[in-house]
Amino acid sequence: MYIPLPTPDEMALWDRTSIDTYGIDAKMLMENASREALHVLLEEFGSLQGKSAVVFAGSGNNAGDAFALARHMTDMGAKVMVLHKKAQQEYTRETAYHLQLALNTEVPLVRLPEYNLDFLTHPDIVVDGLLGTGFRGLLNKQYKDWINHINRMGKNSFVFALDIPSGINGWTGLPSPTAVKADATATFAFAKVGLFMAESRPYVGNLHVRSIGLPARVSEDAPPSHFGLDQHILSLYPAPQDDLHKGTAGHVLIVGGSEGLTGAPHLAALGALRGGAGLVTIAIPGALASEVKNGAADIMTLPLGEGGKWSGSLIEALSPHFERFDSVVIGPGLGRDTGSRNFLRAYLQSEHPPTVIDADALYWLAEDPQCVQHLDQECILTPHPGEMARLCRKSNNEVQQNRPAILRQAVQDFQCTMVFKGANTLITAPNRPMYVSPIACANLAIGGAGDILAGLIGSLRNSSLSPLQATCLGVYWHGFAGELLRERYPYRGNRATELADILPLVFKETHDAHSC
Ligand SMILES: NC(=O)C1=CN([C@@H]2O[C@H](COP(=O)(O)OP(=O)(O)OC[C@H]3O[C@@H](n4cnc5c(N)ncnc54)[C@H](O)[C@@H]3O)[C@@H](O)[C@H]2O)[C@@H](O)CC1
Numbered sequence: 001m002y003i004p005l006p007t008p009d010e011m012a013l014w015d016r017t018s019i020d021t022y023g024i025d026a027k028m029l030m031e032n033a034s035r036e037a038l039h040v041l042l043e044e045f046g047s048l049q050g051k052s053a054v055v056f057a058g059s060g061n062n063a064g065d066a067f068a069l070a071r072h073m074t075d076m077g078a079k080v081m082v083l084h085k086k087a088q089q090e091y092t093r094e095t096a097y098h099l100q101l102a103l104n105t106e107v108p109l110v111r112l113p114e115y116n117l118d119f120l121t122h123p124d125i126v127v128d129g130l131l132g133t134g135f136r137g138l139l140n141k142q143y144k145d146w147i148n149h150i151n152r153m154g155k156n157s158f159v160f161a162l163d164i165p166s167g168i169n170g171w172t173g174l175p176s177p178t179a180v181k182a183d184a185t186a187t188f189a190f191a192k193v194g195l196f197m198a199e200s201r202p203y204v205g206n207l208h209v210r211s212i213g214l215p216a217r218v219s220e221d222a223p224p225s226h227f228g229l230d231q232h233i234l235s236l237y238p239a240p241q242d243d244l245h246k247g248t249a250g251h252v253l254i255v256g257g258s259e260g261l262t263g264a265p266h267l268a269a270l271g272a273l274r275g276g277a278g279l280v281t282i283a284i285p286g287a288l289a290s291e292v293k294n295g296a297a298d299i300m301t302l303p304l305g306e307g308g309k310w311s312g313s314l315i316e317a318l319s320p321h322f323e324r325f326d327s328v329v330i331g332p333g334l335g336r337d338t339g340s341r342n343f344l345r346a347y348l349q350s351e352h353p354p355t356v357i358d359a360d361a362l363y364w365l366a367e368d369p370q371c372v373q374h375l376d377q378e379c380i381l382t383p384h385p386g387e388m389a390r391l392c393r394k395s396n397n398e399v400q401q402n403r404p405a406i407l408r409q410a411v412q413d414f415q416c417t418m419v420f421k422g423a424n425t426l427i428t429a430p431n432r433p434m435y436v437s438p439i440a441c442a443n444l445a446i447g448g449a450g451d452i453l454a455g456l457i458g459s460l461r462n463s464s465l466s467p468l469q470a471t472c473l474g475v476y477w478h479g480f481a482g483e484l485l486r487e488r489y490p491y492r493g494n495r496a497t498e499l500a501d502i503l504p505l506v507f508k509e510t511h512d513a514h515s516c
């Protein structure tokens, strides 16, 4: 359900604890890593007999993996040449040990020339052991040149990265500013969080996560700050009982819609219905009630007053009904005039059901400190990058450059559960780990997909799940629905209503897959 995704620092700590506290020999870990890498290479590339390979070894322990793998490849019949960054006598500890074994077994080793690698012919295989989890900052010119050369060789050669493609930031998955484009990556013990992010996908190739013998207790005793979501999260959804009653399946209230913006609350209502809510009602200024319903017989409306505008006083028409609702989604289509701001202020000050805050309600949170004051821990905020940028007063580019850190700070500021939407949507809550969706799916990049997610999370707030659990489940479920649509519409073109309609089929698909 939750896959540990260490940062490079956390991974380094786990390596160190295994060695210092549990007495596991560092040389053995490196041997295990290189043996696992060999098996991945054989799986991906096939027989090494008679094949040529150039192995790049940097200055740290990633080079140690490369020295050891070069020895194993030679034993399997490959013609290997190792290019190493430092003078041989400068390598230390376990890396020096594996360098010595490579020397003992007569693997050819050559010091990496500073820049010009034009003398290299095209080998069958290029191994990238330049930089692993010890990489920090940006690449200097020398590394950029080597990496660019590897990428040029990659047009004709199979490129195999050890632990992480060199140049990829292990936290964010971003290139720095370039990175090795591997055909396959063998990563050791756990996927580093950056490898899970869509940003690193063009560089990682086929990712293989291989155990190297770290004691399980090491990661259990010092849990990581990030976890990936997998399909098992769907098991949090309570299996429907035959005697379920619509009244006990949850009643979701959607609060939103304004002149010209009645589609958004309608879509949020569809998300809630398809998420299994027993009843769904939309509260909207009275004059817009029939428009927001849009002929959908299964969506109820709660007209507030008789006009077509929001105002602070409409809370008096709404609040007496609160006890009928198990959860509220506020914001889709709410609008950005001062009337909607006044209504939101009044809503947040009232004693309201657990609430998902989305769309225009997020706009007002960013603009109006009075709204922020009344957030409570039951609130869930669901910004996309533009909304997050406004909430944090940063540019879109800045928030996208380090999404986990931005979300962590926002959760600290707002003290709520938050979703940061986008490829690999992130979810966290105060003092909790960060959860990362594995899904990056272009079929979700359509207007209305966010409204459906808000409605879906709203419907899940009716269960016994915590805000964080409901949010993780909603995000994964919604993403998986996007993946199902991708099968039907590989070139996109699906509508948001189809995304809502396919939601219930996710459980059928995963159930069928498990029963095969
Ligand atoms: N004993 C262990 O801790 C194990 C380590 N293993 C391997 O060791 C790797 C981690 O080793 P290290 O921590 O030594 O680090 P790396 O080998 O990833 O790289 C660190 C080296 O790169 C240099 N460097 C860092 N940032 C740079 C930049 N921006 N430009 C140029 N040079 C830069 C550092 O000065 C250092 O010499 C893992 O990724 C994995 O491949 C595995 O063998 C498993 C066991």
Ligand SMILES: [K+]
Residues within 6 Å of the ligand: 062, 128, 129, 130, 131, 132, 161, 162, 163, 164, 165, 166
């Ligand atoms: K590497």
